[in-house]
Amino acid sequence: MKKFLFTFIMVLMFLPTLSLQAANNxxxxxxxxxxxxxxxxxxxxxxxxxxxxxxxxxxxxxxxxxxxxxxxxxxxxxxxxxxxxxxxxxxxxxxxxxxxxxxxxxxxxxxxxxxxxxxxxxxxxxxxxxxxxxxxxxFATDETVLYPIRENGKWGYIDKSGKIVVEPTYSDAKLFKYGVGAVLMKDDLGERWGLIDKTGKVVLDLAYDSIEESTEHFYRLKLKKKWGYYNVYSHKVITPIYSAATDFSEGMAGVYTDSSYKAYINRSGNEIIPIFCISDRLSYFSECVVFLSLVNEDYTYTKLIVDQQNKTLIDFDKLGLVPLFDEFHDGLFPVLIPDKDNVNGQVGFINKSGNIVKKVDYFTTINDILDFRNGFAQIKNTNPSDDTSLYGFIDTTGRIIEPKYDSVGNFSDGMAKVTVDTDKNDHSIKSEKCGFIDSSGKEVIKPQYPLVSDFVNGFASYCKLDNSYLGLTAEGFIDKTGKEILPPTYTSISSFSKDGFAAIYLEIDINTVKHGLIDKTGKTIIAPKYDEMQYYENGLARAKLDEKNIYFDPTGKVVWSEK
CATH class of the missing domain: 3.30.457.10 (Copper amine oxidase-like, N-terminal domain)
Structure with missing residues (x-):
């Protein structure tokens, strides 16, 4: 009885700790x-x-x-x-x-x-x-965007109205991101990059060989061939000591010192997951876990899923499963459940506990990869009699869109390009017809175009066949219903921005190409007569003509021009 009471009391003492740890994960x-x-x-x-x-x-x-x-x-x-x-x-x-x-x-x-x-x-x-x-x-952050300008060989910044807010004093300047801009100073001390805010105040000393915009409110810093980071929120520098450094993903970044040592660091710069061996490339964190593929001394692989505190959640070898991708989506991870031959198998999905929660009616080999993009991976069904293949999709829940197309593109903006080859003996583009399916697999735009782009922000460009030397017309664009918004007009149309603008270029002759800007109705905002054109979302468009920079507002009005 005393032993029972002692055990019961000890359980009560540690119960809060146990439940707390379970909640943390x-x-x-x-x-x-x-x-x-x-x-x-x-x-x-x-x-x-x-x-x-x-x-x-x-x-x-x-x-x-x-x-x-x-x-x-x-x-x-x-x-x-x-x-x-x-x-x-x-x-x-x-x-x-x-x-x-x-x-x-x-x-x-x-x-x-x-x-x-x-x-x-x-x-x-x-x-x-x-x-x-x-x-x-x-919390409120000032992420004002300023635009780099050049006057008399020096660089400064203007705001959206075209007003100079940072006087041109620098040797180079980059577009603002996260409320700061990278600037270069060349002098007797050499070439030095730093960061300034919208008032022109230096927030990161001009002391670096290179500064690159990164993700999750970070910049990457290069100094003496080594890489580090700057956190815009905390203003903290992660010292450049790495031979290579990836972008941050879910608060973690992969860093390299040499081929035999890599690590994942957190936003404070602490090395959380050290990797003391040769490994494949470092994957990105997804849903707060990461896939690791480590090479052992005997050149076999250990494949794991670990969390942000370096706790191993899944060891694929111990489960007898083969990973088919390197990221979790919606709490599921695709795996191959091998047959007895250990070469072929059935596709399934596991959760973060390593439990198989779904098997799907799709079989492949251990060397296959399901490369999920925007929730879908391409799959194929091969006819063994003639070795021809048809393509379809599988989503991150295991739902299959039947393989019935000669080729498919990745899903983008909820739509995927599909191609039907109408004449297998004709290897030219004339026999290929492209259309689009939606995420349910419904064919919403019948295959009819020889060439199309992916949908981005509601629109895709297309070409038609003609009798030119390329056999194709210029480009126009359609919406998601297949409605023609602009007939074939320009040599090329870039992807549309979220606020409905796209850069265009028009080939005048074999040596001359001119750039402009259109809106989502097909209206010409800036006529194609410039050497370069770049639109900055929700802001200004920058053009270049005879090496001079010009900024336009979204109506096509010039707000600043280099003299």
Missing amino acids: SIIVKLNGDVLSFDQPPIIDNGRTLLPIRAIFEELGATVTWDSKTQTAIGEKDGKKVMLKLNNKNAQIDGKPVTLDVPVKMVSNRTFAPARFVAESFGAIVNWDSSTKVMNIS
Whole structure:
């Protein structure tokens, strides 16, 4: 009886910890849409989500100090001061006492604080989706876009009205992104890149060999052939020490030092997943996990799924399954369930626990790959008698669109290009007819065109057959119903922007091409008479003529011109 009571008491003592750990694995925190990553996962305490305090302070752009004597974390931003004391519900905002719902606590040598309180203290808005366990933190950021201009050989910036807001003083300048712009200074010290804000204030010292726009509010920095990052939110530099560095995906980025060492770092620059061996290319995180393919000493492969804290969730060898892709979608991952010959097998889908939750009526080989793009992967059905193949699709849930086309393109904007070859003996483009299906597999635009582009933002360009030396007309464009918006008019039409503009070019002769701009009705906004044309979404179009830059607004009015 005493032994039973002792065991029961011990279970009660550890029950909160066990339930807390179980809750942690599925919590996702987003900041203005960017998934955040932490070296320790979020925790839930009495219904409140707690995050590592330093990480969340820094992501909100606050500076962080730690008073070891009083065990107090202090975050400061724009004159606001927030103080949180370890193991205490009493906090302060600008010296005024505030009582927390749950105390600040230490977990695995990390100080955790209530996420909602910290975020809202600095003016952020917090929404919790209990069905998906996603915490969305949003706060106002100034992501003003400025446009680079050149005057007398020096570069500065204009705003959308054409007004010069940063005087031309730099040797080069790039379009603003995330509210900052990369600028170059050439002088006796050499060539140095840095970042400035819309007032012209330097926010990242001009000290780098190269600066490249990246994802999730980061820039990539290059210094002495090594790569690092700059976080626009926290203003933190991840020191350039890597021989190569990928873009961030869901708060994690792959970095390389040499062929035998790679790693994934989080947004703070901490190496979370070290890889001490030769491996295939580093995949991107998807749904807060990543696929790893590691080469062992005997040149066999170990293939795993790990989370943002480097916890292995799935070992494919132990499950006897073959991965067919490198990303989760909608909680599912495609695998091959091998036959006894270990060469062929049936396609299935597993969840993050490694359980097979669906088998589909499609069979392939262990060397096949289901390359999912926008929710669909191409599949084929090969006739063994003549080795011809027909193509269709499988989506991320295992639903199949019957393979019945001679070729297919990837899904884009909810539509996929499909091609029917009307004469297998004619290898010219004249026998090929292109149309489109939607995500249900319905043929919404009958195969009829010799050449089409993918749909982007509601429109696709097309050509028709003619008697020219290429056998094709110029390009026009159609909408998703197949309605012709513009008949064949231009040599080429670029993809449409979200706000309905597309760059065009017209071949005048074999040596001369001129560029312009049209809108989604086919109306010419800027006549094709320029050497270059680039449209910046929701802003201005930049043209170049005789090496001089010209900016137009969306009506075609010139707002600035280089003299």
